[in-house]
Amino acid sequence: MMKATGGSALTAALAGCSSLIGGEDGNGNGGNGGNGGQQQTDEVPDEPIQAGLQTFLEGAPAVLGLQAQYGAETAVRRINEAGGVAGREIELEVVEEAGAAIENYTRFVDEGKDVTFGPISSGSHEQLLPVIEEQGVVNVSTDGTVSTLYEGEDPQYSFRAQNHDVMEASAAARAAVADLGAENIDTYANINPDYAFGYDEREIFNAAIENLTGAEEVYSGNPALGASDMSSHVTAVANESPDVLFTSCWGGDATLLLDQGQSQGLFDEVGVSVGTVWYGSVNDLGEDDIQGNLWGGSRNYYWGSPSMEQWPPGQELYDEAQDEYGVVPTAHFMSGYAAVASWATATEKAAQLVGGYPSQEQIAATLENHGFYTPAGYHTVAPNHQTYSTAHFGRIEWDDDRGHAVLEDLEAIPPSHVSPPQGQVSLDWVNNW
Incomplete structure (x- = not known):
């Protein structure tokens, strides 16, 4: 039951907890080769998961865009240290978003990326939505928070990790x-x-x-x-x-x-x-x-x-952001972190349910109504693909x-x-x- 609901080493690591859920085998592993309790099958590829993130890296928007990069990198680092997703580590490519959201996503898909994250801009996100649905590779946006994005729409592969306007x-x-x-x-x-x-x-x-x-x-x-x-x-x-x-x-x-x-x-x-x-x-x-x-x-x-005394994962993330990047982590740090965490925990759950590595359709279906933890607490992905926290x-x-x-x-x-x-x-x- 814990496995089916995402109660794995990966879930614990992304929440910032110091212990693994489900017991250890004496070597700090979850009992199945350190892959968070995922039973390996021949259907799980051996190579790393390829992911792409587009965000603002230069100019005035980079004040937020770099935070999204730092948050995504932090989540990836924690995932890999916890044994990866279904035993596969993530390799993350980060590119400049400015004015190229569609081109970036299309290139990511053409290169065979397993998942994409971003963009920051609401205007770019609106333009990107139909392209995501046409290409069929799951994208979890870090921001792009315009309220009307999913209203009246029925997306399958597009998700948003940040609260909307x-x-x-x-x-x-x-x-x-x-x-x-x-x-x-x-x-x-x-x-x-x-x-x-x-x-x-x-x-x-x-x-x-x-x-x-x-x-x-x-x-x-x-x-x-x-x-x-x-x-x-x-x-x-x-x-x-x-x-x-x-x-x-x-x-x-x-x-x-x-x-x-x-x-x-x-x-x-x-x-x-x-x-x-x-x-x-x-x-x-x-x-x-x-x-x-x-x-x-x-x-x-x-x-x-919550206060750091009450919620140790908050203290851990604050300290990690200071040590790794020299910054105070903001909501945009969390938008990058939550985008990766939502996809990773849903994909881990889907892999456990299907007994192998899931398809894009299975990952998308699992993301709907998915709940996951981060150092910000608990988040839920609604049926309309909007995440709420x-x-x-x-x-x-x-x-x-x-x-x-x-x-x-x-x-x-x-x-x-x-x-x-x-x-x-x-x-x-x-x-x-």
Whole structure:
């Protein structure tokens, strides 16, 4: 029963546990040659699993893209140390995503990759979806979080490991109301990137804040992804002095907005500023960047939740990320980690069930309704191929002892509070609040 439900050495290793589930044979192995309890058959190939990851490696988006790479590499390293998937180690190729999502995926398939991961960009993910379904090689996206991706669709081979936009945009509205009180919010403003992700997050946040407070939007700006200047948007918002500023700017754009906002006194003119992806830039933020009433989201993972004393896998991952890469692991570290972990644990489960190495169809079928552990806790993959896990939002403060920003007054939000039930359209659900 434990084997059939994924209770293997691999599951334990990915959760960061120090012991293996199912007993040891005295040599630190799971009893079947160190392959996590998988009974080897002639149907399991001898060669390593070939995997491909596309993510942003350069420029402003690399603030998040490199975290996804680090997370994926960490999961692969732990999997291989635990004996691999069905006894097979993983070899991971990482390539630059920028503007080449379809080309990258197609090349991976042509080269015979067993699985692919990524992309980061929501626009690229939307374009890639029909190609994945046509080619028939499972892809687990690290991000590409636009809420409409799977709504009205019936994907077979495409999956997403990260929480989607409705979860963080509605959490941002909740955070603003919790901080100021609904009766004190009359106006709000938006600064969001000029592509699918930014427009999706603005639409959901607007619906949520208006349904919760009745507030009116007084400004909406859309700087280009990778913009070199946001001063016009900063000035326009400061002149309106809204009660709430919402932004989904990310990566280098988030740090630029914070830098220029601080220099122009923006955050003195706003009651509360909420940024869904601000904490993703924690490694690039200095103490001067986070002055004012700033609240940030951390999607499916915040290293301090649950507390490290309560949840040792969180401490282990934090330390490993510091030692291996010199970074604070963010939600995008976890998006890379969870993408690999979801596929690996589902494939291990499928191999145990079929008694050999599973096909793409069998892996995809097992991923549906699949649950798996990571250092972020428990995740579930819904029938619509969207993964759900705890969402996080908190006030951004500087921690002198750690030497980096942290989230105080953190709210860890279950998916049912910030995401619609299966089959409902996200925007329709929010508008019914």
